[in-house]
Amino acid sequence: MASSLTTLAEIISAGIRDIESTYHNAGITPPSLDEPSHPTSPAPPTPLDNNPSLDQQKRLVIAAAAQLIASIQTPVDVLKESVGSLYTAATLGFVIDIKLADVLNASGSKGLHVDEIAAITNVDASHLARVLRYLATRHIFRELSPDVFTNNRISALLASYQPLEEVNKNKLARFDAAPSAAHTSHYADEGLKIATFFSSYLQTHTEYPLPSTKPSTPPTTSTSAAMNGNGKRFAGDIISDGINITSLNPGDVVVDVGEPHLRYVVQDLDAQISAAKKFWDEHCPDAIRDQSVRLQVHSFFDPQPIPSAAIYFLRIVTHNWPDTDVRNIMSQLKAGAGRASKLVIFDVLAHHTCRSPSLSWDQPHASHASGPNGSNGSNGPNGPNGSNGSNGSNGSNGPNGSNGSNGSNGGGDHSHSSVSNGGPNGSRDHSHSNGSNGDASGSSSSSSSSSVPYPLLGNLGIAGAGIDTIVDMHMLALFNGKERTEADFKKLGEETGWKLESVRPGVLATLVYSCT
Missing domain, CATH: 1.10.10.10 (Winged helix-like DNA-binding domain superfamily/Winged helix DNA-binding domain)
Structure with a gap:
């Protein structure tokens, strides 16, 4: 039997061959660290930037290379480099x-x-x-x-x-x-x-x-810009697919999704709504004038003012808060929900480093070879970005699938879920995303972490959960927040009257709850 070192080396070699072949077939030179920078603008995108198969091969190579280095390097040097x-x-x-x-x-x-x-x-x-x-x-x-x-x-x-x-x-x-x-x-x-x-x-x-x-403190400029830019990782179709937009009827109450038969009510605290009004006035004033978008001051710790919505959703909100507060948020939504209401949470799923085949949905987004994993395509050409610096807010999510304020991790107000009233007039242009094609949630038929090739970590290490674990520590340090596993989300639902029906993994996972 080959040693783990040999197996890791083989994963790297096979992955590099596939990567170089993909670039060669596309007539593109593989990227180099020494590429000259572009003095006036970032490097232009290439046709392969959001290629899901290529992305998967890269992740396997990165995971294997990192594990090979950790295996060969002396333990003391690993510790010194890490702490340094x-x-x-x-x-x-x-x-x-x-x-x-x-x-x-x-x-x-x-x-x-x-x-x-x-x-x-x-x-x-x-x-x-x-x-x-x-x-x-x-x-x-x-x-x-x-x-x-x-x-x-x-x-x-x-x-x-x-x-x-x-x-x-x-x-x-x-x-x-x-x-x-x-x-x-x-x-x-x-x-x-x-x-x-x-x-x-x-x-x-x-x-x-x-x-x-504290989450109630206005963010720095860098924090607001970072969170707005970070939100562009997530294709707009993640939202529409996650709430099953085609199943909704005219007049249904949903959240911030660009569809022609829906209206939008964006909920947030006063400071964020004030900023959002200015942004909408500058970028999409017609939406406010014809009331296809309505901005509503609301704290998600207070009773939900729009009862019996078809769908309530929280987008990149829950990781900012400890379990006690998330239970409060979910309980307020449950109290306002009707029997047929759904709660949809869009957030990052934490994954175990060990193999976890017992959880049917627990799989790192890196293992999905068929989905674009929330490609970097823009989230609609016209949708405003909403208020800067809201903590997990959906901000002012434009009718073209824009991402709003994208959940500031470093400040801003409590920033809450948004709900939208369906109406026959709806919004005008509903292109969700210019990102790559495919299932924008990143889900696919690939198997769980148990299928990650030996001897890689079940979550693909830094290639699969590296950034997510950094953010988890960051949320813990800043707010006592956390990135949660599927089991964590299931337990929160059980404690607040919501049943976790399904989980669609991806770079931004979709968790769908129904009323119990």
Whole structure:
């Protein structure tokens, strides 16, 4: 029998062959870390960016490569690299603060010497060299020659793609077109600060050590931009498929879905609704004027003002809250629900690292070879993004399937579920997503975690649940929130009068409840 090392190597080799073949057949060169950055805009998408089969092969290679490294590297080095990764967050936050990726973009492919960077950023050249060398060692930035650095395919994502003088003049707007930089800045700022209290918080169960991280606090600019950009991972069809839009009748009450026979009532707290009104006035004023969209101030901790809806849904809401609060939210919805009402939760499913064949739906989204896993396609050309910084809000979800405020993880108000009143007039244009075709939920006929090839972890490790487990720790540190397993969601339903009927896995899972 082949050793686990040999098996891991074979998974990598087979995956690379398939990946290179897919690119070759499409007439596209496989991506390189050393691709030059684009000075004025992010790298353009390729036809293979949202290819589900290719995505699956990449995940298997990544999972096997990470496990092979962990197997071969000495345990002490694994621990040292892991604990030292705090400096990755710190250095990334620093380079974003000094707008280094923008500085390097302006220099073109020839790069800049640290002395030149120092003159522009007013930072010591020696410090710059050491920080950049630390990051380049981890394949973020590229050292062309001694102390001469340029962007690579990864660091280019940290650029704002605005003229440097504009970035310096308007710091609040620098993340508008740079969601990756915003996301990184949020983790390097709020995340890194709160993480210092992590151990003592878990041991003492005290209140949040930093009041600024409570969900009721308005978010930073980077947090709002990060969450808005993060929401674009999820194709609009996840929502329409998840609530079975074709089964609804005119007049049914549903949530934020672009269909011609539905109207929308977007619910949130006062601050988010005020921001949403401004956004809708700027981007889709007709929807407000003809009342195809109505903005309603509501806290989901209070009784639901629209009773007996056909469907209530919570989109990227529950992970912001501990079980006690989620039970309260679900109980309020149950109290307002009719006998035929459904509750649909769209959120990330946590997956066990061990094999879990006993759970019929418990499978990492990475294992779905037939679904696009919530591709990065835009969520409708015209749908506004709603209020920035709401905590798990559906924000102002545009009639074209836009994602609203996408659930801010770092602040904003309590941001609640939205409901929509069906009406004969409906909204005008209902294209949900420009993402890849296929089942937007990412579901498929692939099997559960028990079918993940030996000896990979049941959740595919960092390739399948790496980001999800990071977010889980982030939610725990910030709000005492959590990413939940299927069993967790089932238990919450049982405790609040909802029966979990079905789970559709994907990068954003769909959990459908009925009244008991």
